[in-house]
Amino acid sequence: MSAFLVKRLGFALVTLWAVLSLVFVVVRIVPGDPAQVILGDQADAAAIAAMRTRLGLDAPVFEQYTSFLAGAVRGDWGVSLVTGRPVIQEVLAVLPWTIELTLVSLAIGVAIGVPLGVWAAVNRNRMPDYVTRIASLLGLSFPPFVSAIILLIVFSIMLHWFPVISAGRGSFSAWFQAMALPALNLGLIMAAYITRVARSAMLEVMQEDYVRSARAKGVPWRVVVWRHALRNALIPIITIVGLYLGILIGNSVLTEIVFNRPGLGKLIVGALNQRDYTMLQGMMVIYTLIVVLVNIATDITYALVDPRVKLS
Amino acid sequence: MSTSVHDAAPAAPPRLRWLKATIGAFNANKTSWVGLAVIVAVVLAAVLAPVVAPHDPLEQNILSRLQPPHENYYLGTDYFGRDILSRLLYGARISLVIGVASTVIAMVAGSLIGMLAGYYGGRFDVVVMQAMDILLAFPSLILGLILVAMLGPSMENITIAIALTSIPSFARIARAPTISVKERDYIGAGRALAFSDARILGGHILPNIFPEILVMASLWLANAIRTEASLAFIGLGVKPPIATWGGMIREGFENILDSYWLVLAPSIAILIVVFALNVLGDGLRDAIDPKLKGER
Numbered sequence: 001m002s003a004f005l006v007k008r009l010g011f012a013l014v015t016l017w018a019v020l021s022l023v024f025v026v027v028r029i030v031p032g033d034p035a036q037v038i039l040g041d042q043a044d045a046a047a048i049a050a051m052r053t054r055l056g057l058d059a060p061v062f063e064q065y066t067s068f069l070a071g072a073v074r075g076d077w078g079v080s081l082v083t084g085r086p087v088i089q090e091v092l093a094v095l096p097w098t099i100e101l102t103l104v105s106l107a108i109g110v111a112i113g114v115p116l117g118v119w120a121a122v123n124r125n126r127m128p129d130y131v132t133r134i135a136s137l138l139g140l141s142f143p144p145f146v147s148a149i150i151l152l153i154v155f156s157i158m159l160h161w162f163p164v165i166s167a168g169r170g171s172f173s174a175w176f177q178a179m180a181l182p183a184l185n186l187g188l189i190m191a192a193y194i195t196r197v198a199r200s201a202m203l204e205v206m207q208e209d210y211v212r213s214a215r216a217k218g219v220p221w222r223v224v225v226w227r228h229a230l231r232n233a234l235i236p237i238i239t240i241v242g243l244y245l246g247i248l249i250g251n252s253v254l255t256e257i258v259f260n261r262p263g264l265g266k267l268i269v270g271a272l273n274q275r276d277y278t279m280l281q282g283m284m285v286i287y288t289l290i291v292v293l294v295n296i297a298t299d300i301t302y303a304l305v306d307p308r309v310k311l312s
Numbered sequence: 313m314s315t316s317v318h319d320a321a322p323a324a325p326p327r328l329r330w331l332k333a334t335i336g337a338f339n340a341n342k343t344s345w346v347g348l349a350v351i352v353a354v355v356l357a358a359v360l361a362p363v364v365a366p367h368d369p370l371e372q373n374i375l376s377r378l379q380p381p382h383e384n385y386y387l388g389t390d391y392f393g394r395d396i397l398s399r400l401l402y403g404a405r406i407s408l409v410i411g412v413a414s415t416v417i418a419m420v421a422g423s424l425i426g427m428l429a430g431y432y433g434g435r436f437d438v439v440v441m442q443a444m445d446i447l448l449a450f451p452s453l454i455l456g457l458i459l460v461a462m463l464g465p466s467m468e469n470i471t472i473a474i475a476l477t478s479i480p481s482f483a484r485i486a487r488a489p490t491i492s493v494k495e496r497d498y499i500g501a502g503r504a505l506a507f508s509d510a511r512i513l514g515g516h517i518l519p520n521i522f523p524e525i526l527v528m529a530s531l532w533l534a535n536a537i538r539t540e541a542s543l544a545f546i547g548l549g550v551k552p553p554i555a556t557w558g559g560m561i562r563e564g565f566e567n568i569l570d571s572y573w574l575v576l577a578p579s580i581a582i583l584i585v586v587f588a589l590n591v592l593g594d595g596l597r598d599a600i601d602p603k604l605k606g607e608r
Binding site for chain 1: 442443446449450451452453454457458461462534538541542545546547548561565568569572575576579582583586587590591594
């Protein structure tokens with residue numbers, strides 16, 4: 001177990017280093033001088049030179065690289081070019097919003113997706129299966145901003161059940177009002193993905209010998225499905241859920257824009273529009289960090305769910 | 313020695329066999345035909361846009377701004393008085409061109425990487441696939457967003473950005489079957505005859521893994537169209553006033569409180585195309601995936 005963890009952590013560090021290096025290179029090979037881009041076409045040479053110094057672009061490349069890496073490790077990601085506040089502060093200020101949204105959506109996705117997938121698998125090639133398959137295929141065809149807009153039109157504009165701007169906090173009802181539509185949007189799309197994985201994982205497991213044995217010794221069908229089969233189908237489901245968290249994070253960007261909810265997504269789009277390069281660098285680091293942590297969490301979950309996994 | 317091993321085989325001419333296999337794959341899951349029909353209709357509409365569009369997609373008519381759907385403008389008009397239906401038809405061209413181009417680039421580059429990694433194996437395989445895994449782990453929308461922002465939102469750059477985000481998936485799809493195919497006897501025979509690696513890969517491995525790659529391409533085309541629309545919605549699409557579906561939703565979103573048909577029409581258009589492609593790809597995958605075949 002510990003050898004496995006060390007290996008995974010090693011891979012995580014390599015990933016992080018690779019992405020950081022990539023960020024460093026990309027920012028420098030992009031056509032045009034970042035200082036020029038930030039200040040615009042009218043800027044004079046002195047202002048550009050000053051900006052280059054401020055960005056650290058006048059130092060030798062290797063020195064820039066080491067100080068960039070050292071800064072990234074220390075959590076010193078520079079200062080936002082727009083607000084003047086440290087990037088890490090800006091990121092940490094909105095991070096809870098995104099994490100909260102992601103976790104609630106994931107919970108909704110699992111709560112709907114797993115039972116639906118099992119139900120479809122048990123009723124293979126009968127009505128419940130067909131309906132579930134078409135519904136899940138439709139669900140994963142929705143661009144997240146399209147489904148978000150439809151939810152917004154129906155529940156906020158037509159029915160007035162929820163506010164148009166989902167940024168409430170404080171009391172539980174304010175939290176719920178702000179969370180309901182964005183989380184439902186992401187959760188339903190997630191459920192579509194999970195349903196399909198759960199269905200095919202269950203179909204595979206149901207053909208195993210131990211399922212037949214359990215039936216043969218008189219274990220009730222319900223127990224066979226939910227205890228014996230689902231337990232073993234969980235591994236592929238967890239793998240995919242771990243992989244799809246990347247999709248979920250990407251989708252949350254669009255959801256945050258539509259529902260006008262604070263979070264990493266709104267931060268990155270704002271940084272893009274204002275050409276806030278230091279902020280973008282920091283955002284790429286934080287996204288990579290999240291992805292790497294999710295991967296490790298997924299690996300650990302395997303071990304907890306399935307004692308057969310030796311984690312080698 | 314010019315005929316390859318499997319051209320020499322049975323009765324039906326190769327082209328006809330290929331056609332038969334394709335029709336068979338479609339028949340395995342009849343919904344594939346429905347998906348195909350919808351896609352063909354959309355492609356026709358996009359190609360014939362100059363003929364069938366009732367108005368010029370760029371023509372502004374300030375007197376008829378933000379009109380709800382009626383007989384002159386079947387889907388209403390936008391903030392500048394432009395006809396939504398015409399913009400929808402022209403927008404289909406952008407979605408399809410960017411979608412197809414980026415998917416083809418990703419398919420070619422990704423398959424090549426995957427095949428080479430699978431074929432040569434060893435350290436090369438480990439390093440390449442590790443790099444692919446890192447790319448794959450990164451949220452593709454964020455990656456595309458940053459790439460387009462850095463490169464600038466032109467049609468070529470958007471295409472390249474979307475292609476880059478899907479290369480790792482194609483590499484993975486191509487690698488696995490390459491590894492299993494390369495152990496077969498006929499590949500060994502090819503080696504014994506001193507065929508070059510390029511000839512073995514192109515002439516003998518590629519035809520074997522091509523159906524699988526093609527099916528994945530239809531699913532990734534759906535993804536590419538969705539990503540293009542998402543980028544345009546964020547503001548990283550082909551520059552206005554050119555009509556794109558994502559851009560139309562972005563513009564319509566400003567007036568969502570009183571004119572929600574502005575966002576509804578392009579939203580439904582995206583949904584139909586993506587859903588049709590998914591139905592098509594999903595049906596075909598059932599047909600060619602031997603593991604799922606027995607289940608049908």
